[in-house]
Amino acid sequence: MLAYVIRRLAYGVVVVFGVLLFLFLLFFMMTNPDDVARKALGERVPPEVIEQWKVNHGYDKPLFPSSSNLTDNMLFEHYRRMLTFDFGRSDADDTLIMTRIREGMGPSLALTVPLFILSLGVAIPFALLVAFFRETYIDRTGVVLSVLAMSVSILLYIIGAQYLIGKLLRWFPISGFDFDPQLVVRFLALPLLVGVMSGIGGNVRFYRTVFLEESNRDYVRTARAKGCGEARLMSHHVFRNSLIPLLTQVVLAIPFLFTGSLLLESFFGIPGLGAITVDAINGNDFSTLRTMVYIGSLLFIIGQILTDLSYGLVDPRVRLE
Amino acid sequence: MSSRWPATRRHRLAWMLVVACLACTNNPYPSSDSEKKILYTSFGDAPRTLDPAVAYTTSAHVITGAVYDTLLEYHYLKRPYELIPGLASDLPRSYRSEDGGIVYRFELRQGVLYQDDPCFELGGAGRQSREVLMADVAFALMRIADPDVNSPVAEPFSNVAGFQDFTARLSERREADADFARRPVRQQYAEVGPIDGVRVDGEHVLEIALASAYPQILYWFAMPFTAPLPWEAVEYYDGRQGRDRLADHPVGAGPYVLAEYNKQSRFVLEANANWYGALHPEWRAPGAVYPFEGEERDRQAGRLDPAVVGRPLPFIERVEFRREKESIPYFNKFLQGYYDASGVIKESFERVIHEGGLSEEMRALGISLEKTVQPSVYYIGFNMDDETIGTPAGERARLLRQAMSMVIDAREYARLFMNGRGVPAQSLLPPGIFGYDEAYENPNRRIDLERARQLMEEAGYPNGIDPKTQRPLRLTFDTPDTQAQARLRFEFFTRSWRQIGIDVEISATNYNQFQEKVRNGSYQIFMWGWVADYPDPENFLFLLWSEMARSKSGGPNTANFSDTRFDELYLSMKGRENGPQRLAEIREMLKILERQRPWIELFHPEDYALYHGWLTNVKPFGMSFSTTKYRDLDATKRASLRADWNEPVLWPLYAVTLLSLAVLVPGIITFMRERQ
Numbered sequence: 002m003l004a005y006v007i008r009r010l011a012y013g014v015v016v017v018f019g020v021l022l023f024l025f026l027l028f029f030m031m032t033n034p035d036d037v038a039r040k041a042l043g044e045r046v047p048p049e050v051i052e053q054w055k056v057n058h059g060y061d062k063p064l065f066p067s068s069s070n071l072t073d074n075m076l077f078e079h080y081r082r083m084l085t086f087d088f089g090r091s092d093a094d095d096t097l098i099m100t101r102i103r104e105g106m107g108p109s110l111a112l113t114v115p116l117f118i119l120s121l122g123v124a125i126p127f128a129l130l131v132a133f134f135r136e137t138y139i140d141r142t143g144v145v146l147s148v149l150a151m152s153v154s155i156l157l158y159i160i161g162a163q164y165l166i167g168k169l170l171r172w173f174p175i176s177g178f179d180f181d182p183q184l185v186v187r188f189l190a191l192p193l194l195v196g197v198m199s200g201i202g203g204n205v206r207f208y209r210t211v212f213l214e215e216s217n218r219d220y221v222r223t224a225r226a227k228g229c230g231e232a233r234l235m236s237h238h239v240f241r242n243s244l245i246p247l248l249t250q251v252v253l254a255i256p257f258l259f260t261g262s263l264l265l266e267s268f269f270g271i272p273g274l275g276a277i278t279v280d281a282i283n284g285n286d287f288s289t290l291r292t293m294v295y296i297g298s299l300l301f302i303i304g305q306i307l308t309d310l311s312y313g314l315v316d317p318r319v320r321l322e
Numbered sequence: 323m324s325s326r327w328p329a330t331r332r333h334r335l336a337w338m339l340v341v342a343c344l345a346c347t348n349n350p351y352p353s354s355d356s357e358k359k360i361l362y363t364s365f366g367d368a369p370r371t372l373d374p375a376v377a378y379t380t381s382a383h384v385i386t387g388a389v390y391d392t393l394l395e396y397h398y399l400k401r402p403y404e405l406i407p408g409l410a411s412d413l414p415r416s417y418r419s420e421d422g423g424i425v426y427r428f429e430l431r432q433g434v435l436y437q438d439d440p441c442f443e444l445g446g447a448g449r450q451s452r453e454v455l456m457a458d459v460a461f462a463l464m465r466i467a468d469p470d471v472n473s474p475v476a477e478p479f480s481n482v483a484g485f486q487d488f489t490a491r492l493s494e495r496r497e498a499d500a501d502f503a504r505r506p507v508r509q510q511y512a513e514v515g516p517i518d519g520v521r522v523d524g525e526h527v528l529e530i531a532l533a534s535a536y537p538q539i540l541y542w543f544a545m546p547f548t549a550p551l552p553w554e555a556v557e558y559y560d561g562r563q564g565r566d567r568l569a570d571h572p573v574g575a576g577p578y579v580l581a582e583y584n585k586q587s588r589f590v591l592e593a594n595a596n597w598y599g600a601l602h603p604e605w606r607a608p609g610a611v612y613p614f615e616g617e618e619r620d621r622q623a624g625r626l627d628p629a630v631v632g633r634p635l636p637f638i639e640r641v642e643f644r645r646e647k648e649s650i651p652y653f654n655k656f657l658q659g660y661y662d663a664s665g666v667i668k669e670s671f672e673r674v675i676h677e678g679g680l681s682e683e684m685r686a687l688g689i690s691l692e693k694t695v696q697p698s699v700y701y702i703g704f705n706m707d708d709e710t711i712g713t714p715a716g717e718r719a720r721l722l723r724q725a726m727s728m729v730i731d732a733r734e735y736a737r738l739f740m741n742g743r744g745v746p747a748q749s750l751l752p753p754g755i756f757g758y759d760e761a762y763e764n765p766n767r768r769i770d771l772e773r774a775r776q777l778m779e780e781a782g783y784p785n786g787i788d789p790k791t792q793r794p795l796r797l798t799f800d801t802p803d804t805q806a807q808a809r810l811r812f813e814f815f816t817r818s819w820r821q822i823g824i825d826v827e828i829s830a831t832n833y834n835q836f837q838e839k840v841r842n843g844s845y846q847i848f849m850w851g852w853v854a855d856y857p858d859p860e861n862f863l864f865l866l867w868s869e870m871a872r873s874k875s876g877g878p879n880t881a882n883f884s885d886t887r888f889d890e891l892y893l894s895m896k897g898r899e900n901g902p903q904r905l906a907e908i909r910e911m912l913k914i915l916e917r918q919r920p921w922i923e924l925f926h927p928e929d930y931a932l933y934h935g936w937l938t939n940v941k942p943f944g945m946s947f948s949t950t951k952y953r954d955l956d957a958t959k960r961a962s963l964r965a966d967w968n969e970p971v972l973w974p975l976y977a978v979t980l981l982s983l984a985v986l987v988p989g990i991i992t993f994m995r996e997r998q
Contacts, residue, residue: 175658
């Protein structure tokens, strides 16, 4: 298993190098250091202030290495900073990026962890319910509703929920966030509802398929023949044996809880890492953007390795070699 | 007595109920704050910096203007804008020095303190504050001159004697001596300084000697750039060892202190207990009491209520800025009473504004509307160095520019693209600026298609045909805006010019390519805007002074306009106080522009601001100046109206629950029966 993990980590290093290179090329194809400086400083500053800013932030160097200059260029500096976890300061406002990540992680986790648990907590029982009542109108209604829920864009959920629940029904604040534990519940209620609603359709359909496939197996028929009740059959036999496909989705999602939700955070004004990433994109803040992409790619690799390892833990027949 | 529910389960249920009760309200603030005098407002993106020498945006000045008090400030109500003493005991006295230059002598009030801050421990253990001294103003000016600070406003201060010499001396010394460059800036300034024209006389007197006439410099002393800045704050807040940077931690002597600064979610300003207005209400200082005088419309709007006139400031104890990235949720929260003021967003314009006034729905909510024309101008400029449209083509090009000016309908443009929020400009001077004449009508800005066609013929382009090519005259409109909506706006102009036969091509490039074109002089027509730094005509007219030409000095005269008489008048007008002679000179300058047409003046943008009825003493201020200390609000009225407006509607919740049960229960019963 160790050899397998080492091999996956080695693949991961290649992926990270590629992601960093791709990001650098894409960013500087679309924009240039002058634009980054102007976005940070505003339109009215004199050219000499722009030049000084570029010098202070290392944007005055050539983009790529040359035969005579291998290290004093932006691409080398880009790799050096990321690989040594020296994220530096934001281009937009010179805040330390590590400080920003520390500050943003709390609000992100406050949203994504309950969202993750709630999504599972709603989708799995609902999928078990429709699988339990398979071939009835409850099953058919459940499937139709799931397809409908899947077909609607999350943006429509967000705008619709803000209008209907926040504005017309006045149940929760339309948007915003507060670090006060008493207030945070009311701010998170609406994004959680939207998050659960937007994900429930796909999850229920996937889990239902898994449960139905499992419930048609011979051991289920045997258990039923031996007089096992339907409810016990679903919870003790079908559910437990469906864990491997569920784990694929669930474990892979866990590392991304730290990076937050781009759309929910941005539209609901939650100051998490997702919102920071969106701000970095809008503000040409290359330093912050590359850090968030780098962390995202590291977490993706970790998530994949964890998923593989969890297979082995759940099903002893799986061997990682 | 036994219970069916174990204690832990009961606790869990009780906790869930509490959470549900807390959650079922749309109030974004703690209920304990509802009766407090807290002003709620918003921000989109946090300011990049709050360093007073660098911060140059309106969003930054809302904070720096409240935290850093200045020697002078603006009268809150009077228009045209008028300077009043702030930290200074009076307006500065001016006199001529022996070498003939103008010197301004400022006197600082004695006993003014900075806010409490840990940085003052650098001056002695246990110190939390200290007195504001004129040396702190001199220190702030030296920071503006310091090339490492990167202040965007160093140029106007070059009128101060020895300002640029100080910059040069400091740079040379830093380059020559690395040890010197590592020392605290206060020591560096002490060794290299002072600036010749900045003379500190004792603790409370400062003289500013000008190398060239520039009376407008006084306006800069009403902006946070020149606010007294304690050296302790610069030295302490260096961003090292977990300490903030000065850019995120302002330390001033203003009416408010920045109590919380989370750039992602919230800023909080709280009243400064050390502010001179709070410590010394008996001084009745002009900047520390509500003004006694204003305009007639202030009286009509209740802003000169005898109950409020002369009362000590500030009225509001706390200001909370919450982050709102999207305009629609922000506006909805304003309508729910959770923000006290708002602009009019594009998406709700029809709902809010009817025939130029407030809609019935808004009036029923007790909302009021204030319109203000900003001290700014938007214009189409011609590159006067261009062979076809500029000075080299002589009289022919002048007639061409006049014709092009006569077909651009700025009112229609404002109606189509700005919901009519703009006053068509007749000259470059906006209302409220000395020299603006409401009755003046620029003959070349009157829409007259026939006259424009006649001018085209006189210019040698009959029906817009260029005799060289025998095709419609082809010109280029350069812009750094590549968005589709911008293209629509520019097509409005090209369609207008097509009426007189001119074929104008829109060349949209990115900002750097556009700048490159401007640097090379390879452009013909462009659109630009200017927002005044201070309310003086000089701040607009210098945009066409030949010394500021882009081709000559890289200055903001992008039209590269050059006219000897205009320059003479500019230099004369610049050094004068407002008066009949200055007015006559300004009028003559405007006449030159009317005839030469380096610009087609478009409009002065108009701000529409909405205020709830509980917010009082509000008057929009076109300049970038913090007016928070003058505002007041009735928190009890606000709490009561918020409660009325935000009663949750719960019946849909019950309906959905019942519907779900109605669907599920029969199915479950049927299924169970079948299984049995």
